[in-house]
Amino acid sequence: MSAPVRMRGVHPGPGPVARWVIVGVIGLLFLVPIAAMVEFTLRRGLDGGYDLSRWAAVFGGGLTGDYKPILTGLTNSLVLAVVTVIVMLVLLVPTMVLVRIRFPSLQRALEFVCLLPITIPAIVLVVGLAPVYSVVARIFGSGVWPLAFAYGVIVLPYAYRAIQANLQAVDVVTLSEAARSLGAGWLTILLRVVVPNIRRGLLAAAFISVAVVLGEYTIAALLNRVNLQTALVVVSKADPFVSIIFALLALAFAFVLLLVIGVVGGRRPAQKASS
The missing domain is CATH 1.10.3720.10 (MetI-like)
Structure with missing residues (x-):
């Protein structure tokens, strides 16, 4: 079979490295605010540290209270x-x-x-x-x-x-x-x-x-x-x-x-x- 003919003036698109860079940048734009939201829900307040008490309260019957x-x-x-x-x-x-x-x-x-x-x-x-x-x-x-x-x-x-x-x-x-x-x-x-x-x-x-x-x-x-x-x-x-x-x-x-x-x-x- 003959090799595919590349059209003149048509860019082949970004290479594999460029694709991963684009995906990584877009992923960071989404993951950074989501990670900040997760960190905020795990805070224990003025005492410092992190725990799952708020998540446990939600899934442990908080919706009925x-x-x-x-x-x-x-x-x-x-x-x-x-x-x-x-x-x-x-x-x-x-x-x-x-x-x-x-x-x-x-x-x-x-x-x-x-x-x-x-x-x-x-x-x-x-x-x-x-x-x-x-x-x-x-x-x-x-x-x-x-x-x-x-x-x-x-x-x-x-x-x-x-x-x-x-x-x-x-x-x-x-x-x-x-x-x-x-x-x-x-x-x-x-x-x-x-x-x-x-x-x-x-x-x-x-x-x-x-x-x-x-x-x-x-x-x-x-x-x-x-x-x-x-x-x-x-x-x-x-x-x-x-x-x-x-x-x-x-x-x-x-x-x-x-x-x-x-x-x-x-x-x-x-x-x-x-x-």
Whole structure:
């Protein structure tokens, strides 16, 4: 076989040493503040030294005592995360697939609408959402789960990019035409043809949405709803160490989500053995 031809004017990219240096610098940018947070939670106070007493208090029943608001906020945030992911997937995925297959001329307009929320500060969104939620509260009650509609707006840019990157790598038009020639309906094409081929993008969009919801504070605070971040702010006024512990746990949870994306998204569906 002939050697690969190198294109003129195209840089081959950084070498192995440069890659490790870049990874090391980026790793330090993340590890230094995380290490400082861990060190802060292990301090014993004015006596000096370090111990695990605060971590033991959290995992040894602290959530049912003085830190019960955190348990309430965590429960509310998990409910919001689930509802937000459902709303996002039900509304966004069929719309993106339909535009890709039937209305490709609307691709730019859809991208503009989906990316618009990232350019609007959360405080500005709340000003517009406040009168809307006064009506929503009369219809659905003052529970926390209707806040998922607002969260569906703020996760839209991240979810769109994750799904769009996977959708562009799949020839959806050809797959849908082949399925229609075999008599498949729209719902069958969406669920049995398109969704399995963009599984990695859907997982990435779902997990990124969960991470955004668990870290959101502004909308929940200004709309007087209790979630994980607002509960941490309340508890941190009495014990700042506990809020840092739960911030570290949230970072660990986000890291696990990234691992799940890589493992589950990279796994290929098993093929049946030919008879």
